[in-house]
Amino acid sequence: MTVAHQPSMWDIGTTAATTPLAGRVVRHRLAHGAWVDHLPGWVERSDEVLEVLLGDIGWRADRRQMYDREVAVPRLLRWFGAGEALPHPALIQARRALDAHYLPELGEPFVSAGMCLYRDGRDSVAWHGDRVGRGRSQDTLVAIVSFGSPRALMLRPVGGGASVRFSLGHGDLVVMGGSCQRTWEHCVPKTAKPVGPRVSVQFRPRGVA
Numbered sequence: 001m002t003v004a005h006q007p008s009m010w011d012i013g014t015t016a017a018t019t020p021l022a023g024r025v026v027r028h029r030l031a032h033g034a035w036v037d038h039l040p041g042w043v044e045r046s047d048e049v050l051e052v053l054l055g056d057i058g059w060r061a062d063r064r065q066m067y068d069r070e071v072a073v074p075r076l077l078r079w080f081g082a083g084e085a086l087p088h089p090a091l092i093q094a095r096r097a098l099d100a101h102y103l104p105e106l107g108e109p110f111v112s113a114g115m116c117l118y119r120d121g122r123d124s125v126a127w128h129g130d131r132v133g134r135g136r137s138q139d140t141l142v143a144i145v146s147f148g149s150p151r152a153l154m155l156r157p158v159g160g161g162a163s164v165r166f167s168l169g170h171g172d173l174v175v176m177g178g179s180c181q182r183t184w185e186h187c188v189p190k191t192a193k194p195v196g197p198r199v200s201v202q203f204r205p206r207g208v209a
Helices: 046-053 089-106
Strands: 026-029 032-041 062-066 067-070 076-078 110-118 124-130 142-148 149-155 164-168 174-176 184-188 199-203
Touching: 032 164, 046 089, 046 142, 046 199, 089 110, 089 174, 089 199, 164 174
Parallel strands: none
Antiparallel strands: 026 032, 032 174, 062 067, 076 110, 110 199, 124 184, 142 174, 142 199, 149 164, 149 184
16 A cells, blocks of 8 residues: 655654653643543654554455445554554554553553554544443543644534644644543544645553444
């Protein structure tokens, strides 16, 4: 698979690696017991990771039923389950760093890594919450690391209300916690602006999807 992208001029480290979380990640308190942590540029030299993720790592194109017809899911997908080797050492380092930082709150490790490839501005994901499994009834954490061209991640309260926007790409980190998956929903909207590919890596604990 070949997807053209423009490397970031700010991605100047020598090799891909995470930077410290403590004292740098910023927490944004939302309504209803939800919160979002944000740290831009958490993974340095993130384009090195992107090059690997844009290769042949088992991406699949899914289809879904919409009303009376079947349509293509507007992004490519890859799921790495517990124990499955991740395709770049920086992702292994990222999961270990997330475990170390969030274990006091989460009480368990992150075990899976779901990935979405947004090839251009036409790819998207609709409003939703990660409510399959324990996320439907329990507070949990979902950590997202983004690689490639920045795209908007939007959040809004379930039932409607003012939205919150984060622009994510080039190694940025967002962690959705507390009641976020139950009381808020999130999306990556389409855009008419010319954008390159972006890969979203979602680390989740057991039983959350």
